Amino acid sequence: MKLIAFDADDTLWANEPNYIDVKLKLCELLSHYVSEETLSQQFYDSQIRNLAVFGYGAKSFMLSMIETAIELTNGAITGSEIQQIIDVGRKLLDFPIEVLDGVNEVLEILSKRFDLMVLTKGDLFDQESKIARSGLGHYFKHVEIISEKNEQAYERILQKYQIQPADFLMIGNSLKSDVLPVVHIGGRAIHIPYETTWAHEMVTDEQLTGKSFTTLSNVRELLGLLETVNEQV
Structure with a gap:
């Protein structure tokens, strides 16, 4: 990757x-x-x-x-x-940022082995502020804040960084925004569900039929999964 x-x-x-x-x-x-x-x-x-x-x-x-x-x-x-x-x-x-359990540990390790990106949607000022308040910004080589996460948006980002879909991995909590569009363009995606999901981000079982992606219960499982992938390669 x-x-x-x-x-x-x-x-x-x-x-x-x-x-x-x-x-x-x-x-x-x-x-x-x-x-x-x-x-x-x-x-x-x-x-x-x-x-x-x-x-x-x-x-x-x-x-x-x-x-x-x-x-x-x-x-x-x-x-x-x-x-x-x-x-x-x-x-x-301006609410205090509560970094999720395991995130700092995982980013510390992965940032030494891979190019990492924050890829989020929303208001530019709002998202930049949250990234700064989180204290996580130094782990990421790239930051992309976009208005919507769809196939066209992901394709534009991959073209910008000259990355082939097969060499790209997206990790997120939303099946609608973080997983399905990436899978549709030939990229790889990992779903890490969060305890609550906005109704607008819900998808139907039919939308997931035949789609290949990985679901993890927490971010720490990423380390073992990526290690396994590297060994297979």
């Missing part, structure tokens, strides 16, 4: 729990207007609708919260309540 890429959020550090916590606070703030079930569905619809305009990340999440609040209250929400939503959402921009 000439290049090993790691997803960032929920692969290198915990991310989704922070978003879940902020969403719960939004439900509390609007509980006297609508039920949690109604808000959750409307908020999800707003997020998906806004992806094409605002992309992924904390800022898009905050804008979708405000839009949802205005829609569900028919414009009755007060300026003070909107300020509370902004204050809650702003925490997503």
